[in-house]
């Protein structure tokens with residue numbers, strides 16, 4: 384008798400949803416806030432076909448899960464992002480591309496990799512974009528979640544587009560970057576106007592290609608993280624992964640004026656680390672302050688020269704202070720409890736924020752999150768919300784209450800899956816009282832797999 388080894392990312396609630404559905408009048412436990420009107424959309428990997436080669440969690444085709452809330456009712460729909468790769472594989476009836484854990488496919492007639500559009504979403508200048516850091520964004524209709532197609536700013540976009548662009552809610556500008564691990568310039572930085580024009584794209588020099596997942600903005604500056612998860616093709620000749628975490632290489636943080644370029648960037652060095660996600664950054668006197676989930680290293684792509692090191696792959700809330708006049712760097716650990724998928728009130732992105740939210744990492748080897756931690760970065764205190772036994776969630780998207788003046792006046796939304804009951808729900812928590820029970824639990828009549836990043840689009844934005 385043989386036992387098939389199941390990839391854990393294709394099993395349980397990591398397994399893909401098999402059908403696209405639309406369901407109205409969802410059962411709500413508790414009460415939907417009357418002023419919570421809009422659509423919550425979350426992206427995540429959902430392989431359409433059994434994978435070719437080893438499957439990595441980052442490989443699956445993007446699927447959007449949307450919950451449209453208004454007039455006390457809620458509607459759910461899930462839709463694939465219909466990328467060109469998705470369509471080609473649909474026609475072929477099987478997977479064409481291998482994933483991150485296989486060698487690149489230079490001879491694949493359709494291109495060496497598939498833009499899965501599976502990672503995140505951004506709403507900017509009246510448009511929803513599904514994002515994948517290796518390629519172009521895809522425009523998505525709301526609330527129907529139909530794919531319009533790749534969005535290229537009238538063919539002005541010549542680079543990849545991060546999954547974590549930053550929108551300045553005050554000016555309406557959007558900042559993004561595109562990186563290339565294989566050839567210089569390894570990084571390009573772009574600014575989009577509030578009206579949606581791609582204003583400028585400038586190259587930024589890096590000594591070597593790195594995997595760069597996120598960055599940060601302040602009112603006047605943009606901050607890049609050149610962290611030592613490097614790409615060196617010569618490693619392939621040694622039979623190693625070309626991407627590897629180099630534990631003896633410092634972290635570099637580059638700060639430049641928002642409309643600056645490579646000539647105006649200033650680099651600060653700090654201890655080696657990896658950061659997937661920033662919470663926020665802001666200016667305080669002569670300092671730029673960065674809050675982010677920091678790890679001593681990462682083996683996320685199964686390659687590190689310090690895989691055994693303490694705290695590798697353990698993300699913890701940290702704060703850096705970069706002094707623009709003295710060049711000093713101060714790095715401070717804010718918590719020893721592991722957490723990731725951080726969020727903030729994005730109305731105040733780039734401005735001083737007191738509160739940060741993060742999903743608490745559950746014990747074990749899988750990326751499961753058993754609650755939220757709300758950090759009060761002023762007092763150093765925190766509040767925890769636990770999803771309950773056998774219940775796991777993800778990133779909490781902060782939705783400000785319309786007309787709110789307090790930073791934390793709003794709700795935190797996330798999909799939670801109950802592994803015992805086999806049910807999925809959208810949980811709505813009041814951010815000002817995190818220890819309370821959810822104000823509403825919107826029961827989803829199908830399983831919502833664990834995924835990545837989401838966003839909230841107000842009814843007014845959709846109508847606008």
Ligand SMILES: [Fe+2]
Nearest residue numbers: 546596660836
């Ligand atoms: Fe991310």
